[in-house]
Amino acid sequence: MEELLHLTKDDFAEKTSAGVALVDFWAGWCMPCKMLAPVIDELAKEYAPRGVTVGKVDIDAEMELANAYAVMSIPTVIIFKDGEEISRYVGVQPREVYAAALDKILAGDVDAAAETVSPVKD
Amino acid sequence: MYDIVVIGSGPAGLSAAITGRMRGKNVAVVSNDRTATGLYKAAKIDNYPGMPAVSGAELLGKMTMHAAGIGAELIRGRVTAVLPMGQEFSVSYGSEMLSGRALILATGVAPASTFPGEERLLGSGVSYCATCDGMLYRGKKVCVVCHSPDAEEEAAFLESIGCEVVRLTTRKIVINGDMRVTSVTADGEEIPCEGVFILRPSIAPSTLVPGLEVSRGHIVVDRKMRTNIPGVFAAGDCAGAPYQVAKAVGEGQVAVLAAVEYLAGNQ
Numbered sequence: 001m002e003e004l005l006h007l008t009k010d011d012f013a014e015k016t017s018a019g020v021a022l023v024d025f026w027a028g029w030c031m032p033c034k035m036l037a038p039v040i041d042e043l044a045k046e047y048a049p050r051g052v053t054v055g056k057v058d059i060d061a062e063m064e065l066a067n068a069y070a071v072m073s074i075p076t077v078i079i080f081k082d083g084e085e086i087s088r089y090v091g092v093q094p095r096e097v098y099a100a101a102l103d104k105i106l107a108g109d110v111d112a113a114a115e116t117v118s119p120v121k122d
Numbered sequence: 123m124y125d126i127v128v129i130g131s132g133p134a135g136l137s138a139a140i141t142g143r144m145r146g147k148n149v150a151v152v153s154n155d156r157t158a159t160g161l162y163k164a165a166k167i168d169n170y171p172g173m174p175a176v177s178g179a180e181l182l183g184k185m186t187m188h189a190a191g192i193g194a195e196l197i198r199g200r201v202t203a204v205l206p207m208g209q210e211f212s213v214s215y216g217s218e219m220l221s222g223r224a225l226i227l228a229t230g231v232a233p234a235s236t237f238p239g240e241e242r243l244l245g246s247g248v249s250y251c252a253t254c255d256g257m258l259y260r261g262k263k264v265c266v267v268c269h270s271p272d273a274e275e276e277a278a279f280l281e282s283i284g285c286e287v288v289r290l291t292t293r294k295i296v297i298n299g300d301m302r303v304t305s306v307t308a309d310g311e312e313i314p315c316e317g318v319f320i321l322r323p324s325i326a327p328s329t330l331v332p333g334l335e336v337s338r339g340h341i342v343v344d345r346k347m348r349t350n351i352p353g354v355f356a357a358g359d360c361a362g363a364p365y366q367v368a369k370a371v372g373e374g375q376v377a378v379l380a381a382v383e384y385l386a387g388n389q
Binding site: 035 | 212258
């Protein structure tokens with residue numbers, strides 16, 4: 001699917017420097033990452049036509065990128081606007097959580113989208 | 123794909139599985155090792171109707187055989203994530219995954235409390251899943267808090283991928299670090315490390331299921347054992363007191379009947 005990009009250290013900066021980008025940091029040995037993959041596919045289909053760059057980084061191949069973005073647990077999804085990190089989600093989240101954040105940024109409300117979500121606790 | 127996936131093989135989960143099977147649903151029960159649970163270790167339970175002075179292990183054994191005999195699929199594994207995906211739920215356990223159209227949480231009593239620094243640094247060096255995050259710490263020094271029978275397996279896995287593992291069994295743990303874990307203080311001794319894997323018997327339901335409503339350590343349910351997430355039900359100790367077998371069994375049944383009703387409504 002062309003809507004979903006596989007990013008490497010060679011094109012990461014270029015692809016995320018302008019506009020809205022959602023990046024899923026994953027690895028093949030992480031089962032929750034595999035569970036999240038269809039959600040990321042769906043987001044790509046829905047948001048790429050709206051100008052959002054949706055990409056995945058295989059941290060096994062791109063450990064440098066994982067370290068550069070302080071990814072310490074996977075899956076981690078980061079949403080960028082013009083190269084700046086707006087929100088970060090550690091652990092699987094339902095599609096609606098990512099979609100709500102993207103909708104807010106696309107509507108111009110970056111502050112409302114800004115959040116860091118870790119696995120929820122009591 | 124199963125009709126109903128149950129997480130937890132205590133009395134609530136097994137009761138749900140049994141009635142679910144009787145309603146013709148295919149049911150999987152995923153559960154971690156339960157030999158360290160309070161119920162399993164109970165020498166004598168005197169208020170389970172029909173079975174005075176039964177041991178917890180015997181009671182669990184009988185319920186398990188009943189569930190297995192009636193065709194529930196019993197799977198051993200530590201559930202690490204649950205992802206609601208519209209009409210189905212994906213559940214990862216170990217390095218496997220399964221899915222169901224409805225989910226019953228029967229995970230038992232929630233862990234008493236988290237360690238200082240644990241919640242703040244969750245995802246920044248604190249992890250509950252060695253198979254998920256272990257590779258990120260290859261060649262690095264990590265602590266493994268062993269508060270579960272399967273913790274040794276996880277610690278051995280980390281060593282096999284080249285982590286330097288410090289095993290901790292104490293409960294006096296403080297996790298240190300500003301933006302990421304830098305050390306763990308165990309029984310007053312500070313151990314520098316880059317990550318800490320905390321292995322309790324189960325992961326808290328609110329951590330497992332994004333968006334699940336919990337209150338004071340219990341999953342919030344209505345009288346049909348429905349949670350705030352459609353298709354997700356909860357039963358037994360995880361849904362509140364009293365922490366009693368008879369109550370858990372009853373709730374497991376109510377939960378699965380509500381799940382069956384939910385499934386019928388979604389045809």
